[in-house]
Amino acid sequence: MGGYAVSTILTLVSATYVLALTPAIEPTPLASLHFNSPADLPYQVEPSPVLRGSQFGYNICNSTTQNQQSLCQTMYVNHLDDFCLWGPDKPNSKIQDTEGEEVAWCTSNKYGTRQIPGGALQGAQLLRAPDYTLISGFIDQTQVNIQDGDSGGELDPHGQDLAGNPMGGIVFSNAFSGSNTTYQQVPEWNLFIGSGTFCLKICPDNGPAKNSAGFCRNTLDRLGCFYNSPANPQNGTFEACDSANMDLPGVYVANGQTLTYTQPAESSPLGALPYTPTVPASSNCPPFASTALYAALASVSSAPQGSSTPAPSSAASTSGASSRGASTSKPSSSGSANPTTTPANGASAFGVSLAATIAGVVFSVTFLS
Numbered sequence: 001m002g003g004y005a006v007s008t009i010l011t012l013v014s015a016t017y018v019l020a021l022t023p024a025i026e027p028t029p030l031a032s033l034h035f036n037s038p039a040d041l042p043y044q045v046e047p048s049p050v051l052r053g054s055q056f057g058y059n060i061c062n063s064t065t066q067n068q069q070s071l072c073q074t075m076y077v078n079h080l081d082d083f084c085l086w087g088p089d090k091p092n093s094k095i096q097d098t099e100g101e102e103v104a105w106c107t108s109n110k111y112g113t114r115q116i117p118g119g120a121l122q123g124a125q126l127l128r129a130p131d132y133t134l135i136s137g138f139i140d141q142t143q144v145n146i147q148d149g150d151s152g153g154e155l156d157p158h159g160q161d162l163a164g165n166p167m168g169g170i171v172f173s174n175a176f177s178g179s180n181t182t183y184q185q186v187p188e189w190n191l192f193i194g195s196g197t198f199c200l201k202i203c204p205d206n207g208p209a210k211n212s213a214g215f216c217r218n219t220l221d222r223l224g225c226f227y228n229s230p231a232n233p234q235n236g237t238f239e240a241c242d243s244a245n246m247d248l249p250g251v252y253v254a255n256g257q258t259l260t261y262t263q264p265a266e267s268s269p270l271g272a273l274p275y276t277p278t279v280p281a282s283s284n285c286p287p288f289a290s291t292a293l294y295a296a297l298a299s300v301s302s303a304p305q306g307s308s309t310p311a312p313s314s315a316a317s318t319s320g321a322s323s324r325g326a327s328t329s330k331p332s333s334s335g336s337a338n339p340t341t342t343p344a345n346g347a348s349a350f351g352v353s354l355a356a357t358i359a360g361v362v363f364s365v366t367f368l369s
Contacts, residue, residue, distance in 0.1 A: 030164035031157040031213075035185050038172055041074060046168040050161050055168035056089070056101035061112025068300070069307045072113040074170045075104035076183070077202045080126040080240040081293040082108050083135055085116065085198060086155050086166060086191055087144035090306035095146060095153040095194055102155060102166040103307075105144045107294055117143040118297040121290060122196075125233035127243035127282055131207035132215045133175045134243075136199035136225060137233040152194015154221040154228075157187065176204045188216035192225045199225035209245070217249040220263050222270060230279040238290050241282040249277075 033045055041059040048054075057071030065072055075084035086102035088095070095102075104113040107121075116139075124137030142148050159165040172183040188203040203216035220228055228249050250261040252275035261274060291298075 029158070029162035030168065030170075031162070031187050033170075034187065035170070038074065038183060041170065044168055045170055046163050050163055050167075052100050052161060052163070052167065055163075056166065057103050057168070059168060059170055061104075063112065065112040066109055068114050070103065070112060070114045071307050072104050072111070073102075073166055073168050074111070074172065075106065075113065076108070076111055077133065077135065077171060077173050077186070077189070077200060078175055078180075080124060080135065080238065080288065082106075083200070084111070084113060085139075085144060085193060085200060086169065087114075087141075087146060087193070089145065091142075091145045092147050093145050094150045095155075099153055099155060099165040100159070100163075100167045102169065107297060109296060115297060115300045116294075117300045118294065120144060120297075121238075121294060123233055123235040123237050124239075125231055125237070125285075126240040127231055127280070128175070128241065129243045129245045129280065131209045131211065131245050132201050132203045133173070134199065134201045134229050134231055136197070136229060136231045137238075138196055138235045139193070139198055141193065141196055146194065150194055152192065154190060154192050154218075156190040156216070156218040156221075158218045171202060173202055173204070175202070176206065186212075188212040188218075190216050190218055190228065192228065197225065199229040199231065201229045211248070214248050215245070220249055220261070222263055222266070223273075227273075227277050230277045232279050232282075238288045238293055239285045240288070241285040243282040244280040246280045247278065 028046075030046065035041055035045075043058050043060050044055045045059050046055040055073070057073040058065075059072070059074045061070065061072035061074050071089065075086065077083045084104045084106035087105045088098040089101060089103055104111070105116045106113045107116055109115055120140045120143035122138040122140060124135055127134040127136075141150065141152075146152065155165045155169070157164045157169065157171075159167070171186045171189050173186050174180055174183050176186075177184050184204065184206075186202040187205050189201060191200045192198065193200075201216055203212035205212045207215070209215070217228070225231070230246055250263075252259055252261065254274065259274075264270060
């Protein structure tokens with residue numbers, strides 16, 4: 001009996017050693033998965049488990065999954081009145097603890113997702129640039145299950161194993177297709193959310209510059225919104241603007257030379273940054289009332305619960321047409337911003353500093369250790 005036990009133990013130790021030497025499963029990079037329309041999505045776009053585990057939710061989303069417990073991980077970013085954000089499944093969660101498992105929270109009820117509760121969005125600015133669309137602003141993050149005071153983090157279709165954060169998170173948009181009913185997948189995107197603010201940028205692969213990975217660069221996660229997605233949202237204001245392209249994140253000119261900033265390893269301090277981003281010029285910025293933009297959210301509960309919803313049924317349709325509320329007849333305006341703080345030494349989380357200056361609200365993000 002004792003010999004059998006020793007043999008069993010040796011077998012287990014040997015198996016553990018072999019597993020330790022076996023390389024991790026490499027998923028197909030999320031950013032390279034392409035789907036012509038939401039109708040082409042499988043149940044999960046990342047079904048194979050990796051070291052972090054398996055995809056948390058699902059990508060086939062429809063009326064059967066439209067509730068506040070939905071685990072839909074397909075989101076849409078169309079316009080100021082029709083967009084989604086990534087947020088945790090359960091209340092009082094931290095982004096750094098749940099980044100691989102976020103689910104879609106949307107302003108619409110037609111995508112099979114959770115809805116952002118009424119009053120959660122407190123100000124937002126949409127910038128329509130030639131090569132990207134950017135929505136940034138202010139949010140009561142507790143209403144999308146983010147812990148009060150959590151400084152948050154960055155989400156993008158890459159991550160440490162290229163399976164994305166969230167794993168399997170897919171984004172569609174009609175902002176670049178020329179039709180409110182035609183959705184195209186956006187392969188590159190990033191979202192910074194935390195400390196009561198967010199900035200969400202989507203970069204199509206058919207923009208004029210053909211540089212979606214450049215405009216939605218994902219290697220400056222310690223620098224936050226101001227360096228990755230410069231904009232000038234103001235708390236209490238909702239507006240949609242035409243905008244010039246921003247400078248490519250991390251690219252700057254010094255002494256007549258065009259240089260590219262490389263973020264140091266997280267174990268090293270950021271130090272003084274060699275450049276200050278410029279908010280691109282914007283125009284045609286009509287203001288909107290949040291009650292008009294998000295009227296359908298007024299009845300949505302502000303106390304979301306964790307998941308308990310069943311898998312989606314294939315019998316229901318997946319999504320409908322987008323309603324675009326932005327007027328294009330307002331006189332032009334423009335703005336710029338300067339950071340008020342220098343990013344501190346940090347790791348995976350970031351904090352957001354928003355300060356009122358003579359020029360207006362300055363939108364800047366710093367990382368905290």
